[in-house]
Amino acid sequence: MEMIDTIKIIVPYSQRPDWFDKARLQRQFDVTNGYFKATANPSNANKALGIYQPRLAYTEKPLGGYTKSYELAIELSLPKLVFSNNFSELSDADFPEVIKKLSETLHTTYNVWLLWHQLEQARVSKIDYSKNIVFNDHTPVSTIVSKMRTANIYKVYDVQKTDFKNGGHVYHIHTNSLDVAMYDKVAELRQSKVSEKRSYEKDGYIQLSLLDELDKHRSTTVARFEIRLNSMKKIRNELKAIGSNSDITFRELFSTDISRKILLRHWSNIFDLIPKALLDTDTPEQLLLNIAKADPAMKAREALAIMGLRLLANNQEERYVRNLMEGLFTPSQYRRLRQKSREPLNATQLKTLIQVTNTLTAMTPVSIDDYVL
DSSP states (O other), X not given: XXXXXXXXXXXXXXSOOTTSOGGGEEEEEETTTTEEEEEEOOOHHHHHHTXXXXXXXXXXXXXXXTEEEEEEEEXXXXXXXXXXXXXXXXXXXXXHHHHHHHHXXXXXXXXXXXXXXXXXXXXXXXXXXXXXXXXXXXXXXXXXXXXXXXXXXXXXXXXXXXXXXXXXXXXXXXXXXXXXXEEXXXXXXXXXXXXXXXXXXSOGGGGGGGHHHHHTOTTOEEEEEEEEEOSHHHHHHHXXXXXXXXXXXXXXXXXXXXXXXXXXXXXXXXXXXXXGGGTTOOOHHHHHHHHHHHOTTOXXXXXXXXXXXXXXXXXXXXXXXXXXXXXXXXXXXXXXXXXXXTSOOOOOHHHHHHHHHHHHHHOOOOOTHHHHO
């Protein structure tokens, strides 16, 4: 299961960041009130080498009475830290390895020394729960995304913006403190290779090498469902909504149970509002999808011909269709297509959406090793 992708944790830290690489250091300093902030992002050199780095932000905030708060914010993708990609997924048992790897990375890349218990008990100010849903039957992720668009989400979300972008590969619901997204992992990785600014997911540079291997598995598609909780208040509200008494520390939020409940809660919000009666109607899109999934080896020309014949048969009597086809082509061609067009097709769209539900419920870990070895 992948419980967490990106997380932002905050730890008390009173050392001025003189150790930051000046080429990557940005500072804000207000002499009137003593506010100080310094940020550091992954270096271009490490990006080119495929070395993953967290993003850091150190702040000093005046509290009054000549006192200040000193904090270090650390933002990173946990699976990218551990696996160098977020196709592979973490489990509860991986938490010690996550802490160990994070501690070592902070030391080697930024010369930041933090004890394990400091990281474990760090407050979480932002967290992304997510799950990869793998299909091995040519299911286009864009069909899932398009069905989600039919849900009247305004009944359950105070929506600021919805995006349907990158050729239909991404559906994104944005509110003040929450983002809900479903997107095509492989298509987004291709987009990141062209321009990371246009991709929904960031830091794609760390996993671009996977594209060639994933492209070898043409029947395999990967949908990613992601919930981004963008403030401490929103995290607390979400925990309350799922009936959890957990504190907002790194250790407690690294939880399969919390991840499952939050993902299912928001998927159910959308799934329940999708008009089910329209899912498997004989539209050209749905017919083509069902024909292709029934016989993955079928060529595009034949699939389109069968789709066209089915649509003709739905609107005209059979004798007229036969005379038309035999007049335009040959009787043998018509008989062959007629036989194939009469083969029963499975209704796939509702089953596909139910597979998303089942995957979020089971939270079975996915590993990229299953596809690249």
